[in-house]
Amino acid sequence: MAIYTCLDMIADCRAGKPEGWRYLVTYYVPVIRWILAHYAAERASDSRLLERLLGILKNSDHPLFAMPHTSEREFVAALRQEIVSRLEDQAGQQELPASFSFEILSVALKPLTAMERQMVWLEGMQWGVEASAKMLNLESRTIAAARQRADELLRAHLDHWSQGWMGKNGRALARAVQAVPSEQCFEAHAFLDAIDGRITWNRKKDLDFHLLSCWRCVDHFCRMREVDFAFRETRPLTDAEASAFFQLLQIPTAPKKLGWMARLFSRGAERSPLN
Ligand SMILES: [Zn+2]
Numbered sequence: 001m002a003i004y005t006c007l008d009m010i011a012d013c014r015a016g017k018p019e020g021w022r023y024l025v026t027y028y029v030p031v032i033r034w035i036l037a038h039y040a041a042e043r044a045s046d047s048r049l050l051e052r053l054l055g056i057l058k059n060s061d062h063p064l065f066a067m068p069h070t071s072e073r074e075f076v077a078a079l080r081q082e083i084v085s086r087l088e089d090q091a092g093q094q095e096l097p098a099s100f101s102f103e104i105l106s107v108a109l110k111p112l113t114a115m116e117r118q119m120v121w122l123e124g125m126q127w128g129v130e131a132s133a134k135m136l137n138l139e140s141r142t143i144a145a146a147r148q149r150a151d152e153l154l155r156a157h158l159d160h161w162s163q164g165w166m167g168k169n170g171r172a173l174a175r176a177v178q179a180v181p182s183e184q185c186f187e188a189h190a191f192l193d194a195i196d197g198r199i200t201w202n203r204k205k206d207l208d209f210h211l212l213s214c215w216r217c218v219d220h221f222c223r224m225r226e227v228d229f230a231f232r233e234t235r236p237l238t239d240a241e242a243s244a245f246f247q248l249l250q251i252p253t254a255p256k257k258l259g260w261m262a263r264l265f266s267r268g269a270e271r272s273p274l275n
Pocket of ligand 1: 215
């Protein structure tokens with residue numbers, strides 16, 4: 001029997017089939033909760049927030065199911081963007097100082113390597129040293145040292161600097177970086193190949209070189225690392241946990257699978273002229 005995948009789920013959700021919604025709830029409610037715990041910690045225990053988000057997602061016409069995803073992690077990256085942008089709408093937008101530009105950021109952080117830029121950008125995404133070390137497979141002290149160095153570099157270039165500047169302005173940076181013009185950006189699968197260690201040496205060299213001039217790709221890479229980390233940190237719901245959500249979202253539960261004996265007899269009963 002073919003294995004049911006996230007891509008099957010997307011097709012079924014688009015068609016409004018219960019199999020799709022059941023898979024979405026079972027596998028991705030834990031991820032949504034994990035994202036809420038990080039980006040809306042003060043509201044993470046508010047079950048209505050999760051219910052509202054699930055209500056928005058349980059819609060066959062939701063753009064999330066129309067995007068050309070080619071892998072599960074790409075789908076979850078889009079899901080993550082949807083959740084974070086809804087939280088952002090509710091929280092109110094954070095503004096960067098008028099004098100800020102990504103050119104200034106590039107000049108200030110010019111001495112940093114491609115990897116150090118990710119260490120610093122993850123601080124903007126509110127990830128502490130320990131979690132960032134796990135995402136990047138590095139020592140915590142390496143992350144701490146890069147962040148301290150970046151802070152000193154920023155201090156020398158920014159008008160309105162204060163300690164931990166990246167962390168304090170991360171939300172606004174994440175929004176603003178989407179508008180930065182950029183050419184020859186890398187696709188999500190290139191970042192995933194790099195995370196999985198499947199990237200060739202030449203391609204990695206090109207990617208690292210590009211990251212030195214493109215904050216959009218630094219952001220994109222960090223978001224893919226976060227998604228990859230989410231899979232390591234979460235487990236699918238148990239049947240009991242999932243069924244509570246099925247009820248809430250009015251998703252029919254899966255028909256009970258019959259054993260081969262029961263299937264044989266039920267088939268016989270269907271054929272019986274007495275029935
Ligand atoms: Zn780029």
